[in-house]
Amino acid sequence: MxxxxxxxxxxxxxxxxxxxxxxxxxxxxxxxxxxxxxxxxxxxxxxxxxxxxxxxxxxxxxxxxxxxxxxxxxxxxxxxxxxxxxxxxxxxxxxxxxxxxxxxxxxxxxxxxxxxxxxxxxxxxxxxxxxxxxxxxxxxxxxxxxxxxxxxxxxxxxxxxxxxxxxxxxxxxxxxxxxxxxxxxxxxxxxxxxxxxxxxxxxxMGALPDSANQTPTMHYLVQTVIEKSEKQDYTIRAENFQRVAPREVYATTDQGQMLTADKEFWPVLMSADGHDVLLGYQSDQLGEISQTIPE
Known part of the structure; x- marks a missing residue:
């Protein structure tokens, strides 16, 4: 060393x-x-x-x-x-x-x-x-x-x-x-x-002996930033990496606002208190990564 x-x-x-x-x-x-x-x-x-x-x-x-x-x-x-x-x-x-x-x-x-x-x-x-x-x-x-x-x-x-x-x-x-x-x-x-x-x-990377176990991994393309107001408290109604359907409410605020999906998306890093002005991200699910990024 x-x-x-x-x-x-x-x-x-x-x-x-x-x-x-x-x-x-x-x-x-x-x-x-x-x-x-x-x-x-x-x-x-x-x-x-x-x-x-x-x-x-x-x-x-x-x-x-x-x-x-x-x-x-x-x-x-x-x-x-x-x-x-x-x-x-x-x-x-x-x-x-x-x-x-x-x-x-x-x-x-x-x-x-x-x-x-x-x-x-x-x-x-x-x-x-x-x-x-x-x-x-x-x-x-x-x-x-x-x-x-x-x-x-x-x-x-x-x-x-x-x-x-x-x-x-x-x-x-x-x-x-x-x-x-x-x-x-x-x-x-x-x-x-x-x-x-x-x-x-x-x-x-071949730095340690033994081969790595390949696991099925889903590929998501993050498309949209979901912003939030610092003047409101949020409650998340969706789960990260779980599909949100069109017109589904994915978050609410203490002032009665309901955030509704315009189209289907998969939430990424969505959290009520993880960031001052960022609620999370909307992503598209593309498929298994070995298929979406082939050799």
């Missing part, structure tokens, strides 16, 4: 955190002790500091003997350590909406995004998230490729949401980058699922 200073690139021993005045980021390079091969497989926890499931998965992996079985170098990153320490989503701005970042920005996460992108630019990358809207894990991605489809099918998930039509400046817009929403924020189940997804991902 090699820990790399995220600013200088120097070998710092077992553990290292950059302490410069621009960012804090932990980077662990594993499986490269006897080679000079640069990792092309990466996984990232703590893109949001209030979502520790990915950090727990990475730390659990580091505590096991599995790293001794690695067949190719990998890079494990704990991205926003300042936000993680504060149990806050971010310090100044949302890291996940700041890519590719700006090294000269006055905003902490925009500088961090620039450095993080430079670390993973040559890698296939899995990011870990958790949510307040859905207890089951699901994947997110954009700009579909067969590689992304293969990773989605290798993970223990039933749903994969394609944000190509609505996302800009997010991690999913980066090349060869996919995310997994591992479950409810702060939950033990999300931490366990994140670890299972990390192992499945590393098997799929």
């Amino acid at each position: 090699i820990a790399i200073d995220s600013l200088t690139g120097l070998n710092c021993g077992v553990f290292c955190v950059s302490t410069c005045n621009t960012y804090f980021m932990r980077i662990e390079v594993l499986g490269a002790d006897d080679t000079h091969e640069s990792p092309t497989v990466a996984a990232i926890g703590a893109i949001h500091g209030d979502e520790p499931c990915g950090v727990r998965a990475i730390e659990r992996f580091l505590a096991t003997g599995l790293q001794d079985r690695l067949q190719r170098p990998i890079k494990l990153i704990i991205a926003n350590e300042r936000a993680l320490a504060a149990s806050s989503r971010y310090v100044e701005v949302d890291l996940n909406r700041s890519f590719p970042g700006d090294a000269e920005s006055d905003l902490y996460e925009e500088r961090l995004a620039h450095r993080l992108w430079s670390e993973i630019k040559g890698c296939v990358t899995l990011g870990f998230h958790s949510t307040v809207s859905f207890d089951s894990p699901f994947g997110t991605f954009a700009d579909p490729t067969f590689l992304k489809s293969r990773i989605m099918r290798a993970l223990p998930i039933e749903h994969a949401a394609d944000f190509s039509a609505v996302a800009q400046g997010r991690s999913v817009n980066l090349p060869r980058f996919v995310n997994v929403e591992a479950g409810y924020q702060q939950s033990e189940a999300a931490a366990e699922t994140a670890y299972e997804c990390l192992l499945a991902y590393l098997r799929a």
